[in-house]
Amino acid sequence: MAEKLLLIEDDPSILRGLQMNLGLEGFQLIAAHDGEEGIEFARSQKPDLIVLDMMLPKIGGIEVIRTLRQVDHDTPIVVLSAKDQESDKVLALSLGADDYVTKPFSVAELVARIRAALRRRRIHQASAQLTFGRITLDLEGRRLLSDGVELESTAREFDLLHHFFQHPGTVFSREQLMQTVWGADHFGTPRTVDNFIARLRSKIETDPDHPHHIETVRGVGYRFNP
Amino acid sequence: MAEKLLLIEDDPSILRGLQMNLGLEGFQLIAAHDGEEGIEFARSQKPDLIVLDMMLPKIGGIEVIRTLRQVDHDTPIVVLSAKDQESDKVLALSLGADDYVTKPFSVAELVARIRAALRRRRIHQASAQLTFGRITLDLEGRRLLSDGVELESTAREFDLLHHFFQHPGTVFSREQLMQTVWGADHFGTPRTVDNFIARLRSKIETDPDHPHHIETVRGVGYRFNP
DNA sequence: GGGGCGATGACAGCGCGGTGACAATCGGGT
DNA sequence: ACCCGATTGTCACCGCGCTGTCATCGCCCC
Numbered sequence: 001m002a003e004k005l006l007l008i009e010d011d012p013s014i015l016r017g018l019q020m021n022l023g024l025e026g027f028q029l030i031a032a033h034d035g036e037e038g039i040e041f042a043r044s045q046k047p048d049l050i051v052l053d054m055m056l057p058k059i060g061g062i063e064v065i066r067t068l069r070q071v072d073h074d075t076p077i078v079v080l081s082a083k084d085q086e087s088d089k090v091l092a093l094s095l096g097a098d099d100y101v102t103k104p105f106s107v108a109e110l111v112a113r114i115r116a117a118l119r120r121r122r123i124h125q126a127s128a129q130l131t132f133g134r135i136t137l138d139l140e141g142r143r144l145l146s147d148g149v150e151l152e153s154t155a156r157e158f159d160l161l162h163h164f165f166q167h168p169g170t171v172f173s174r175e176q177l178m179q180t181v182w183g184a185d186h187f188g189t190p191r192t193v194d195n196f197i198a199r200l201r202s203k204i205e206t207d208p209d210h211p212h213h214i215e216t217v218r219g220v221g222y223r224f225n226p
Numbered sequence: 227m228a229e230k231l232l233l234i235e236d237d238p239s240i241l242r243g244l245q246m247n248l249g250l251e252g253f254q255l256i257a258a259h260d261g262e263e264g265i266e267f268a269r270s271q272k273p274d275l276i277v278l279d280m281m282l283p284k285i286g287g288i289e290v291i292r293t294l295r296q297v298d299h300d301t302p303i304v305v306l307s308a309k310d311q312e313s314d315k316v317l318a319l320s321l322g323a324d325d326y327v328t329k330p331f332s333v334a335e336l337v338a339r340i341r342a343a344l345r346r347r348r349i350h351q352a353s354a355q356l357t358f359g360r361i362t363l364d365l366e367g368r369r370l371l372s373d374g375v376e377l378e379s380t381a382r383e384f385d386l387l388h389h390f391f392q393h394p395g396t397v398f399s400r401e402q403l404m405q406t407v408w409g410a411d412h413f414g415t416p417r418t419v420d421n422f423i424a425r426l427r428s429k430i431e432t433d434p435d436h437p438h439h440i441e442t443v444r445g446v447g448y449r450f451n452p
Numbered sequence: 453g454g455g456g457c458g459a460t461g462a463c464a465g466c467g468c469g470g471t472g473a474c475a476a477t478c479g480g481g482t
Numbered sequence: 483a484c485c486c487g488a489t490t491g492t493c494a495c496c497g498c499g500c501t502g503t504c505a506t507c508g509c510c511c512c
Contacts, residue, residue: 154489170366192491194469216469217368218500219381380500417458418502424460442458444510 003118004028006047008038008064009080010056014185018051021107021180022114035059039067047075049118051110054081054092065095076117080105106183108159112139130165132226133213135204137165144203151203156181160196161204164214164224173221197222229344230254232273234264234290235306236282244277247333248340261285265293273301275344277336280307280318288317295322302343306331356391358452359439361430363391370429377429382407386422387430390440390450399447423448 005027009015019029030047032038035056042050050068054061065077076098092100098117101110116139130137136145137158144153144161153161160181163172172180174190182188197214205211215223231253235241245255256273258264261282268276276294280287291303302324318326324343327336356363362371363384370379370387379387386407389398398406400416408414423440431437441449 156490169364171368189492191469191493195471195491197469198471217381218468220368223367382501414502415504417504420458421460421502423458444457 003048004030004046005114006030006032006038006041006050008032008035008050008056009053010034011053014053017107017179017185018110022111025111027114035061035064038064042068042075049076049078049114051078051080051114052097054079062092062095065092065097069095078110078113078117080110104183104185106159106186107180108163112159112162116140130162132165132168132224135161135213137162146204153203156196157200157203161200164222168224168226171217171220171223176221193222229274230256230272231340232256232258232264232267232276234258234261234276234282235279236260237279240279243333244336248337251337253340261287261290264290268294268301275302275304275340277304277306277340278323280305288321291318291321291323304336304339304343306336356388358391358394358450361439363388372430379429382422383426383429387426390448394450394452397443397446397449402447419448 005022007015007018007022007029009018009031010033015031015033019031022029030041032041035058038050038052038056039059041047052061052064056064059067061079061081065079068075068077078099078101079092079097080101080103081092082103099113101113130139134147136148137143138145139162142155142158144151144158160177163177163181174193177193178186178188178190182192201208201211201214204213213225215225217223231248233241233244233248233255235244235257236259241257241259245257249255256267258267261284264276264278264282265285267273278287278290282290285293287305287307291305294301294303303318303322304325304327305318305323306327306329307318308329325339327339355365360373362374363369364371365388368384370377370384386403389403389407400419403419404412404414404416408418427434427437427440430439439451441451443449
């Protein structure tokens with residue numbers, strides 16, 4: 001366990017957010033602040049996966065991927081980039097990046113992609129499913145199943161429920177959920193969380209008026225019960 | 227409460243500054259003047275967090291981190307260093323330091339990072355439960371359990387009992403409880419405390435008329451007995 | 453027996469969460 | 483490029499239950 005990730009990210013605030021969130025996810029982290037450092041650490045530290053921001057001072061992200069892939073074809077690379085850089089995306093993937101997340105991104109999505117990339121690379125046979133009660137999350141297909149039959153769920157709904165499934169029994173404030181599911185750089189009212197909770201309840205709860213799985217903790221936030 | 231910090235700092239003037247400022251923040255302080263002393267005190271004194279200056283005589287900061295992490299992977303380490311030592315920074319973090327502050331630093335920033343590191347560790351700790359007798363507080367789920375079955379409890383009730391659990395056997399005046407549980411900026415009558423004590427007693431005491439856990443100390447306040 | 457302190461039940465205010473409607477945004481298809 | 487539907491996010495209003503205060507009663511200690 002305890003996969004070692006190399007984060008190549010020059011923006012200190014995003015870096016801190018990543019370190020905190022990915023740290024909580026149980027990853028061991030190494031941080032590089034520009035492309036040069038990134039290449040150096042990729043060689044010296046042998047990370048299990050590299051998270052690379054395309055917007056870098058000095059050497060650009062494309063150049064970093066090219067250099068890395070000259071000596072190492074195996075370590076998965078997950079790329080972060082602004083959403084309008086479509087050309088970068090294609091180029092990065094063709095150079096050997098494994099996956100691509102556009103900013104602003106939710107930590108849940110990033111984590112999902114990191115885990116997926118790690119899983120793909122290893123022959124790690126862990127079940128790509130999380131099940132509590134009659135509800136199952138198919139992580140690979142990003143599908144929500146109840147008793148094996150699919151329930152329609154949107155991206156946010158899935159991410160939110162995924163986060164709850166990863167931390168059953170723990171209370172989260174609306175602010176915490178905003179941070180981890182919507183992303184550290186997202187700004188919005190806490191009320192939005194309520195709405196998605198309501199939508200999830202209407203789908204997964206047997207009796208949405210008396211929810212069992214997603215419980216309200218008054219004055220604090222919400223808790224997921226298995 | 228009163229977290230114990232170990233300061234490893236050879237410069238006497240910086241050390242004095244840290245002692246004064248961090249002392250005022252309510253931390254308990256231990257000072258080591260070089261790396262050897264630091265390692266020794268880290269082992270003997272079991273501090274809650276270590277503040278480490280990278281510029282040290284004899285053994286360097288990197289070496290100190292490496293040595294500390296061989297036996298102890300948990301105690302957070304916050305590193306101080308001159309701002310141009312970028313490589314040290316990354317190396318320190320990859321060796322297991324938790325956070326990094328560059329000199330010249332503001333005390334406010336250092337304090338913020340210390341508190342963040344302490345909080346992160348507390349969250350990360352597995353056993354988020356406090357148990358006395360048949361009563362258990364599940365801190366992650368914010369649940370109050372008696373013999374393992376959940377008792378309904380409101381936010382305030384939980385916070386108040388949580389405070390008692392953290393200081394068993396200590397008498398608190400109503401004013402102190404108001405300050406710590408309700409918050410320093412809260413204004414209200416001391417009678418409110420009585421009410422919440424009564425509500426807690428009715429829930430957790432076997433015989434609420436002759437309370438055992440939450441004892442009245444006439445003329446003073448209340449005390450929690452395990 | 454008296455004074456003072458704590459216990460407790462009642463109650464009013466309001467803060468908090470639930471929810472439906474709507475606006476903004478995204479994305480896919482033609 | 484345009485349109486249309488789905489998704490996402492915000493707002494406002496409603497209703498409930500927590501919270502805090504008061505008044506009264508009881509009890510302990512002097």
